[in-house]
Amino acid sequence: MYSKGFKPLAAATVVALATAMALVFFYAPLDADQGFVQKIFYVHVPMAIASLCGFVAGGIMAIRHLRSGDSSWDMRSYVAIHISIILGVGVLATGAIWAKASWGHWWVWDEPVLVSFLVVVLLYCVYYPLRFSIEDRERQARYSSVFAIAAGAFVPLNFAAVRMAEAYTHPRVLSQTGGNLPGEMRLTFLVSLLAMALLFVTLWKLELISKNASMQLKRLKRRLAEREAVAA
Amino acid sequence: MPALPLDEAGKYVAGAYVVFVTLLVVYVAIIGSKIARIERELTDLTSEDDK
Numbered sequence: 001m002y003s004k005g006f007k008p009l010a011a012a013t014v015v016a017l018a019t020a021m022a023l024v025f026f027y028a029p030l031d032a033d034q035g036f037v038q039k040i041f042y043v044h045v046p047m048a049i050a051s052l053c054g055f056v057a058g059g060i061m062a063i064r065h066l067r068s069g070d071s072s073w074d075m076r077s078y079v080a081i082h083i084s085i086i087l088g089v090g091v092l093a094t095g096a097i098w099a100k101a102s103w104g105h106w107w108v109w110d111e112p113v114l115v116s117f118l119v120v121v122l123l124y125c126v127y128y129p130l131r132f133s134i135e136d137r138e139r140q141a142r143y144s145s146v147f148a149i150a151a152g153a154f155v156p157l158n159f160a161a162v163r164m165a166e167a168y169t170h171p172r173v174l175s176q177t178g179g180n181l182p183g184e185m186r187l188t189f190l191v192s193l194l195a196m197a198l199l200f201v202t203l204w205k206l207e208l209i210s211k212n213a214s215m216q217l218k219r220l221k222r223r224l225a226e227r228e229a230v231a232a
Numbered sequence: 233m234p235a236l237p238l239d240e241a242g243k244y245v246a247g248a249y250v251v252f253v254t255l256l257v258v259y260v261a262i263i264g265s266k267i268a269r270i271e272r273e274l275t276d277l278t279s280e281d282d283k
Binding site: 086087199203210 | 263
């Protein structure tokens with residue numbers, strides 16, 4: 001069901017990641033202001049974008065679940081949120097490393113972009129206890145979908161609010177005028193972003209394949225147990 | 233703050249990329265072990281059914 005096209009996708013992801021790494025370290029010039037430390041940008045920002053888009057995608061899949069009643073959409077939404085949280089943890093860790101190298105502190109509480117991202121990740125950490133505290137599968141899927149939609153709507157609102165905030169202390173790399181990056185850096189960033197997007201989809205499919213196989217196995221075990229009970 | 237010299241900046245950049253690779257490897261290892269367990273259980277079920 002989910003394994004269709006997985007191998008070429010995984011191969012494309014490996015190629016894209018290798019290309020992105022090569023561009024980051026051998027092609028993109030050193031930043032005039034930050035120097036070598038700016039290389040963190042090429043992993044930190046694409047990961048943040050993939051994570052935030054994953055949260056929103058999880059919300060959209062949850063809408064499809066509520067509209068259709070098809071539980072596979074709930075599973076897709078859950079996996080998208082799960083991977084987004086993992087990437088979100090990576091964003092916080094790489095962001096802290098970048099902050100230490102650039103500002104001399106691991107965390108800066110008056111920086112709206114950092115704190116708003118932390119708020120988003122913490123919000124989604126609530127998703128797990130909410131989901132797994134409900135035993136009934138249908139209710140679990142329904143409640144989780146409602147949460148995913150509400151939180152998914154919060155993500156772009158939160159992003160817009162930070163953008164509209166007056167205090168801009170975080171560098172605005174992607175502006176409405178097409179970005180402040182020079183050509184080589186922009187190309188490197190776009191390839192890194194593509195690689196991260198492919199990685200997200202690959203991991204999403206991989207986890208769905210695993211979950212689907214696990215569910216099929218459980219179903220098979222149940223059927224065999226029933227058959228044995230009838231035979232006995 | 234002025235840009236850090238290369239030898240000092242290198243450890244931060246390496247740290248950030250190591251975090252990314254570690255997350256990726258741990259995640260893939262967990263999912264891989266799950267798939268291996270499913271495969272093992274399927275093999276057991278098939279051999280039981282054959283008996």
